[in-house]
Amino acid sequence: MTKEKGNLMDLEAEVIYNGLCCYCGSCGAFCKEYITYENELPKTKKKCYEICGACYDFCPRTFFAPFEVDRAVFGDVRTDNLLGYYQGEILTARATDEAVRDKAQDGGVVSALLALLLEHGEIDAAVVSKTGENWEPEPFVATKREDILAAAGSKYTQCPSVLGVGDAFEAGYKNIALVGLPCHIQGMRKVQLSKGFDVGADRVKLLIGLLCTETFDMAMLTKKLEELGTSIEEVEKFNIKKGSFIVQTKTGKEIKTPIRKMRECVREACDYCYDFAAEFADVSVGSIGSEDGWSTVILRSEAGKDLVKRAEAAGIIEAKKLTEEQIAEVRNLASFKKRENLKHIYEKTEPISILNMLVEPEMLERFLSGE
Ligand SMILES: Cc1cc2nc3c(=O)[nH]c(=O)nc-3n(C[C@H](O)[C@H](O)[C@H](O)COP(=O)(O)OP(=O)(O)OC[C@H]3O[C@@H](n4cnc5c(N)ncnc54)[C@H](O)[C@@H]3O)c2cc1C
Ligand code: SF4
Ligand code: SF4
Ligand code: SF4
CATH class of the missing domain: 3.10.450.750 (Nuclear Transport Factor 2; Chain: A,)
Structure with missing residues (x-):
């Protein structure tokens, strides 16, 4: 049975010192008294003897139940194991404002959507990732269009973005959007869906996910x-x-x-990641499949779909359907990541005990199907 409870010491042993920590910031975002971050890993500020275990509960690398999260977030489960649950056509889109596209990584869809939400007063803050000369990304609470544009563009090193949600709560914001990689989105969903701990995560209204193979x-x-x-x-x-x-x-x-x-530069934790398409976001955005200067957009929740449709109707973005060949590119990359990382997960996993039998993880499928 999956272990679903633990404290900070369990988190350290099972995740942080076990090469699994993806530096998402979920553990320390709401417990700044005990947890800080150093060298891209969580670090205890002082010994924690509490048994509360919110840090363990929120970590996307302790336990994560994809189908339960699908049901809770989308009210349905996926039929597509490579891309996760989504609705309607997969799109290719770009911001119509050239000033947005100039600052952005691809089509500027992420920045255009955030700017629209802020300008219409639908959110009062957006947690994005900002960096200076040294390219060390930091979570940043954006409240204006200029902030959004200043933080546009992809940083290929990891940012503990969920920490920015903690900052936004402390600053009193009540309607927040988060942009994150699949691991940030998983962490944030665990915070939102936690049965044991309520940090007021219903203030996070929208999660925009970025497609990701590694940092x-x-x-x-x-x-x-x-x-x-x-x-x-x-x-x-x-x-x-x-x-x-x-x-x-x-x-x-x-x-x-x-x-x-x-x-050789890839973070070890990325080797065990099986989510390419930010499967639990409201809307996911990437570059694969789209022409240069355009973004691939996957609509998942009603809120995500509604936002993209409104942005298109208002002329803030232009969008068209991805062709079958382009969708195949997206699916191939997702499949490649999942296949490669499944091998790494198998290598990392101890033999599984089924009653009195020990079965190597990679043999499990064959063992169960009797081939
Ligand atoms: C580490 C990383 C790996 C990626 N890998 C792939 C891939 O393999 N295939 C693919 O199709 N697409 C990938 N993407 C997504 C792609 O690079 C673009 O981010 C995406 O197409 C959105 O483009 P845009 O012009 O709409 O975004 P923009 O309008 O430029 O907005 C990007 C937003 O993302 C935020 N951001 C940037 N870097 C980070 C970060 N490290 N952590 C959290 N937030 C961040 C920015 O603050 C900004 O708000 C990756 C992105 C990142 C950051
Ligand atoms: S107080 Fe709770 S959330 Fe904070 S470090 Fe201790 S166990 Fe983790
Ligand atoms: S919550 Fe995120 S930062 Fe904290 S241990 Fe887990 S993966 Fe690492
Ligand atoms: S591959 Fe991307 S989503 Fe997965 S752990 Fe690494 S940074 Fe996070």
């Missing part, structure tokens, strides 16, 4: 950039396109390297 360890990325003949301070924009990791420098140089050569 890089900051120290390793910094070293890699030096090997590539540049430095972190020189970088204007990072991108991953068609199998290449692309660095645009402030002096206008473009450095390309095959993404497989970045493998």
Whole structure:
């Protein structure tokens, strides 16, 4: 049976010191007295003897029940195991405002949607990820269109974004949107759906997820950039396109390297991640499948679908259907990530005890189906 209760010491043993921590910030967002973060990992500020265990309960890497979350969030379960639950057509879209697109990573859909929500007073804050010269991303509570644009663009190192939700609560905001990678979205859903702990998470009204295959360890990325003949301070924009990791420098140089050569920089926790498409977000946005300057958009909840449709009707974004071939690209990448990471999960998992029998995880399917 899955263990569903634990305290900070259990979290340390099972997740943090076990290579599973994805540095999402869910554990410390609502317990700043005991938990801080250092070197991309949670760190205890002082010994916690409490048995409350909210940190353990909120962590996406302790236990996570995908079908239960599907039912609770979408009122239905997925028929698509690669992309998760979604409604209607998968879209390709972009912001109509060129100023948004100029700042954005792809089509600027995420920034355009957040700006619309703020400008219409539907949210009073959006938790985004901001970075300075050193590219170390930090959660940022945006309350104006300018804030949203200043935080646009992808940071390929991890940001403990859920911490920003804690900051927004402390600042008194009541209607909040969160932008996050699949692991942030999973953490935030656990906070929202927790049966044991109520931090007032109903103030988080909308989760926008980013498609994700991996993030890089900051120290390793910094070293890699030096090997590539540049430095972190020189970088204007990072991108991953068609199998290449692309660095645009402030002096206008473009450095390309095959993404497989970045493998050594990938955070270990990403090796055990089986969610590519931010399957539990209200709306998910990525680049795969879309032309340059456009974003792929997957509508999941009613709130997410309604927002995108309203943005389109108001002329804030333009959207069209992704073709079957483009959808196949999205599905292939999701399938690739899940297959590769399932191997890593198998390698990490101890043999499973079924009554008195010990079965290797990768043999489980064959064992059960009797092949
Ligand atoms: C680490 C990472 C890996 C990705 N991998 C893929 C992939 O494999 N395939 C794919 O199709 N798409 C991937 N994406 C998504 C893609 O890069 C774009 O973010 C997406 O297409 C949205 O583009 P946009 O122009 O609409 O976003 P924008 O309008 O530029 O807005 C992006 C928003 O994301 C926030 N953000 C940026 N970086 C982070 C971060 N590290 N953590 C939390 N929030 C962040 C920004 O603050 C901003 O609010 C990845 C994104 C990231 C950050
Ligand atoms: S007080 Fe609760 S949430 Fe905070 S560290 Fe201790 S067990 Fe975790
Ligand atoms: S909640 Fe997030 S940051 Fe905290 S231990 Fe779990 S994965 Fe790591
Ligand atoms: S691969 Fe998974 S764990 Fe790693 S950053 Fe992306 S969503 Fe988080």
